Amino acid sequence: MPELIPAPEPKREKFPKSRLLLLPAVLVIGFFLVLPLVIIITYSFLVPATFGGVVWQFSTEAYTQFLFERDIFDETLAFNAAYLQIFLRSVMLAVSATVVSLIIGFPTAYFIATRPDRQKNLLIFLITLPFWTNLLIRTFCVLLILRDDGLVNSIAIGLGLYSTPVTYLYNDFAMGAGLVYSYLPFMILPLYANLERMDRRVVEAAYDLYATPRRVFTEVILPHARPGIVAGSLLVFIPSLGTFLVPDMLGGGGKLLIGNLIQLQFGSSRNWPFGAALAVILLAAILVVLMLAARRSRVPDTAERR
Amino acid sequence: MTIELKSISKIFAGGSAHPVLDDINLTINDNEFFTLLGPSGCGKTTLLRLIAGFEHPTSGTIELFGERVEGTPPNARPVNTVFQHYALFPHQTVAQNVGFGLRMLRRPAPEIEPEIERMLRLVRLEGLAHRYPHQLSGGQQQRVALARALAARPRVLLLDEPLSALDSKLRDEMRVELKLLQRNTGITFIFVTHDQGEALSMSDRIAVLSEGRIQQVGTPDDIYERPRSRFVAQFVGETNVFEGKLIRLPGKQPEFKTSSGALLPLGDTPADDDNPALAFVRPEKLRLGNPDDLASDPQARLRGVVTNKLYLGTDTVYYVDLEGGETLRARIQNASAIDNRFDVGAAVRVRAEEGAFRTVGRST
Numbered sequence: 247m248p249e250l251i252p253a254p255e256p257k258r259e260k261f262p263k264s265r266l267l268l269l270p271a272v273l274v275i276g277f278f279l280v281l282p283l284v285i286i287i288t289y290s291f292l293v294p295a296t297f298g299g300v301v302w303q304f305s306t307e308a309y310t311q312f313l314f315e316r317d318i319f320d321e322t323l324a325f326n327a328a329y330l331q332i333f334l335r336s337v338m339l340a341v342s343a344t345v346v347s348l349i350i351g352f353p354t355a356y357f358i359a360t361r362p363d364r365q366k367n368l369l370i371f372l373i374t375l376p377f378w379t380n381l382l383i384r385t386f387c388v389l390l391i392l393r394d395d396g397l398v399n400s401i402a403i404g405l406g407l408y409s410t411p412v413t414y415l416y417n418d419f420a421m422g423a424g425l426v427y428s429y430l431p432f433m434i435l436p437l438y439a440n441l442e443r444m445d446r447r448v449v450e451a452a453y454d455l456y457a458t459p460r461r462v463f464t465e466v467i468l469p470h471a472r473p474g475i476v477a478g479s480l481l482v483f484i485p486s487l488g489t490f491l492v493p494d495m496l497g498g499g500g501k502l503l504i505g506n507l508i509q510l511q512f513g514s515s516r517n518w519p520f521g522a523a524l525a526v527i528l529l530a531a532i533l534v535v536l537m538l539a540a541r542r543s544r545v546p547d548t549a550e551r552r
Numbered sequence: 553m554t555i556e557l558k559s560i561s562k563i564f565a566g567g568s569a570h571p572v573l574d575d576i577n578l579t580i581n582d583n584e585f586f587t588l589l590g591p592s593g594c595g596k597t598t599l600l601r602l603i604a605g606f607e608h609p610t611s612g613t614i615e616l617f618g619e620r621v622e623g624t625p626p627n628a629r630p631v632n633t634v635f636q637h638y639a640l641f642p643h644q645t646v647a648q649n650v651g652f653g654l655r656m657l658r659r660p661a662p663e664i665e666p667e668i669e670r671m672l673r674l675v676r677l678e679g680l681a682h683r684y685p686h687q688l689s690g691g692q693q694q695r696v697a698l699a700r701a702l703a704a705r706p707r708v709l710l711l712d713e714p715l716s717a718l719d720s721k722l723r724d725e726m727r728v729e730l731k732l733l734q735r736n737t738g739i740t741f742i743f744v745t746h747d748q749g750e751a752l753s754m755s756d757r758i759a760v761l762s763e764g765r766i767q768q769v770g771t772p773d774d775i776y777e778r779p780r781s782r783f784v785a786q787f788v789g790e791t792n793v794f795e796g797k798l799i800r801l802p803g804k805q806p807e808f809k810t811s812s813g814a815l816l817p818l819g820d821t822p823a824d825d826d827n828p829a830l831a832f833v834r835p836e837k838l839r840l841g842n843p844d845d846l847a848s849d850p851q852a853r854l855r856g857v858v859t860n861k862l863y864l865g866t867d868t869v870y871y872v873d874l875e876g877g878e879t880l881r882a883r884i885q886n887a888s889a890i891d892n893r894f895d896v897g898a899a900v901r902v903r904a905e906e907g908a909f910r911t912v913g914r915s916t
Contacts, residue, residue: 447639450606455653455704456627465652469643 290522298516308523329507333527336504339418340486343425344433347482348475350426351433355474356467358434359441370438373431381428385495388424389415392496416498424492425482432481440474441467476539484532504528554708554740555580555603560612562598562764572598574764576612580742585734587743589751589775590761591787596744597636599761600710603742604633617707627656632706636713638697640685646672646696647681653704671699674733691722702737709734711743715750727753748788752776760784776834778910785832785912792838792880794831798911808911812876814854819907828911835883837908840870840900852903856880858894870894872902 290308292300310316315326358369376384391397392414399411414420444467452466453459490505497503502510504524511521555578562573573595580586588596601607602614605626614621621629632653640649647668654664672678675695685693694714701709711730715723731754734741745751751758752772760767760775762783768775779785786793796810798818808816808831816831839852846852859879860871865886872880880902894900 445637445639447635447637448641450626451633451635451639451700452641452652452656453606453626454604454631454633455700456656457652458627458656461656465656466641 286522286525288522289518290526292519294517294519296516298512298518300518305519308517308519309527311520312523312527329524332502332507333504333531335501336487337531339421339425339503340483342422343429343486344479344483346422346426347430347433348479351430351437351478352471352475355434355437356441358438359444360446366442370435373434373438377431382491384428385424385491388420388427389495392420392423415496416500418497418501420496421492421501421503424496425486425489428489428492429482429485432485433478436477436481437471437474440471440477444470476542480536480539483535487532488528553579554582554584554617555742556613556615557599557603558613558615560599560602560609560614562595562602562607563610571610571764573602573609576764576766578759578766578769580740583738583740585731585741585743585754585756587745587751587755587758588761589745589748589758589788591746594761595764596746596761597712600633600712600742600744603708604631604710605629630707631710632701632704632708633710633712634697634701634714637717638685638693640693640696640700642685645682645684646677646688649685649696650699650703652700657704667703671703674702675699690717690719691726694718694726698733702733702739706739708740708742711741713745714743715745715747723750730754752788760787762787779832779912782829782912785830790835790881790883791832792835794878796831798828808909810876810878812874812878814874814876814878816909817851817853817904817906818909818911827914829914831909831911833880833904833909835869835881836867836885837904838880838882838884839903840872840882840884840894841903843899843901846901846903849901849903851906852901854880854902854904856900856902858896858898858900861894861896870900872900874902 289300291304291306293303293305293307295301310323312329313325313327314323316323354373358366358373361369389396393399394411394413394415396414398414402408403411414423448466448470449462452462457465488505488508489503490509493501493503493506508521508524508528511517511524515521557576557578560573560576560578561571563571576599588599590596598607602609603616605621605624605628608622616629616631641652644652650671651664651668654667659667668681669678672681675698677692677695677699680688680692685696688696694717697714714730715726718726727750730741730743734754743750743754752775755772757769757771758775759769760783768780768784770778775784775788779788782793785791794808794810794814794816796808796816798806799809799815800806806818808818808828810816810831816833818831840858841849841852843855854874856872856874858870859873862869867883867885870882870884872882874880882902
């Protein structure tokens with residue numbers, strides 16, 4: 247029997263040098279994403295120092311504070327929905343802003359996507375134009391438009407629709423309008439990218455097969471646009487939920503949103519752990535929404551691949 | 553009759569002033585396989601889209617089964633379309649695609665299910681009902697598109713170059729299937745193509761279009777054997793074309809004198825057409841022979857030299873330079889070994905059956 251020659255062991259390095267190529271990416275993610283997150287989570291479990299900053303002592307007080315009020319005298323906990331209300335109000339406002347953006351953004355995106363190429367590029371350029379200006383200035387412009395002697399009132403009074411100025415500012419409407427104005431491009435761009443790729447003949451085919459315009463929309467256009475709707479909605483919802491500029495300027499600062507609340511903790515309230523805890527709660531809420539959205543948009547996708 | 557188009561013109565807004573369709577008059581009959589044939593840009597697809605309702609004529613009228621339909625949207629016309637690139641609904645299964653039209657017509661589900669099965673059997677896709685379009689081959693997608701368009705029982709089926717995206721073998725199979733399908737369903741098919749082979753092999757009648765105008769309407773045989781314009785003679789099939797003029801001597805068959813001086817024997821020529829634009833002969837109507845053997849044959853007066861030769865298996869195409877200078881193509885079927893015998897450089901006489909050379913008038 248011939249002697250079997252063992253195959254030479256393939257050289258296997260414990261740590262292949264090629265992995266070093268990952269280093270830049272790992273460093274960037276580590277420094278700019280993971281580290282800040284770790285700091286926020288850590289701070290949320292510490293005790294606030296009197297003049298800002300933290301005392302290195304473990305405590306869950308910051309999270310307790312979100313739902314309960316501690317009596318100054320006997321230290322008993324009583325349920326307090328004030329912060330929860332702020333949180334829910336923020337969510338409601340962000341949802342409204344997202345829905346309104348979708349209602350305005352979808353026809354806009356569809357209109358642009360069905361123009362000839364040259365017009366498309368110009369229109370998309372116009373959509374992105376506001377980004378060239380600072381968000382603060384844009385929000386201030388909304389204020390100028392909506393205030394008592396602003397553009398809307400002047401035009402309406404000029405047209406004789408009413409005689410005394412209507413107060414548009416410093417309420418939920420003004421905040422919603424500000425959010426929609428600020429983040430509408432984030433809705434339009436992904437929707438446009440999606441609808442632009444849609445085969446127009448598929449629409450014609452549906453129309454040809456006895457679909458009414460409404461059913462063409464629900465049966466053909468909407469299923470196609472779904473990934474764009476999900477992406478656009480997330481891009482509007484997430485920054486809307488965290489906004490502090492809009493309620494400050496357009497809400498008049500009277501009604502707090504979660505973003506203001508966080509900003510306050512790191513500013514005048516000097517309660518860093520509570521601010522950090524609020525940020526963590528907000529992050530968790532957004533993660534839940536993202537996971538739901540991911541599952542939503544995955545359903546038709548996996549079905550296609552089956 | 554099924555469809556009546558009267559003086560249809562179409563000019564696209566913003567386009568050139570040149571009309572896409574110019575004064576089209578056409579009648580398409582019940583249960584007919586009618587083909588619109590023409591090169592790209594001739595307006596044939598626009599004409600189809602006018603019938604489907606995707607475009608509206610600038611002027612003229614469209615009648616479907618005796619009713620004017622210019623203002624009727626596509627979803628209210630008893631006409632369905634098979635699109636060039638199928639345009640299947642990507643988010644729907646094969647079965648959902650096929651059932652789409654019936655769903656839109658709000659037929660009850662128990663009625664739709666068997667209809668889908670029947671259609672899938674018809675196009676032989678029974679096993680693929682739950683696949684998605686992107687999981688199918690081009691040929692299968694084509695069949696789904698066909699089943700989808702037929703499921704709602706249209707009275708007219710429009711087919712926009714449905715075979716152009718298929719490979720040649722599949723295309724040949726589909727020609728036979730489409731023709732059978734048309735005959736078995738009894739639906740009027742209006743078929744758009746730039747491929748004269750498809751048009752000739754499937755159609756009951758063909759309309760040849762060029763630059764927005766109808767050049768000729770007729771049976772495949774009419775179009776091929778008796779073209780009425782230079783365009784039709786050259787676009788449909790291979791052709792040898794001669795410039796020149798008609799010579800009509802009393803008591804003799806008319807002849808065509810080419811610009812180089814060769815005399816071509818003509819068959820029956822319309823008496824009123826004394827100033828034809830050109831004469832032509834189809835390459836397969838020519839025979840080649842030894843100059844000596846055919847010296848006395850009155851049908852073999854053209855002499856020349858073989859300058860090139862393409863062996864195609866079934867046939868051989870000979871390029872013959874005539875004495876006057878014109879080059880002629882002759883397609884000789886290789887029925888026996890001796891047919892493929894002339895080499896490049898050989899002197900030959902060209903023989904044509906009586907009536908093989910024909911003239912085409914100047915007017916269309």
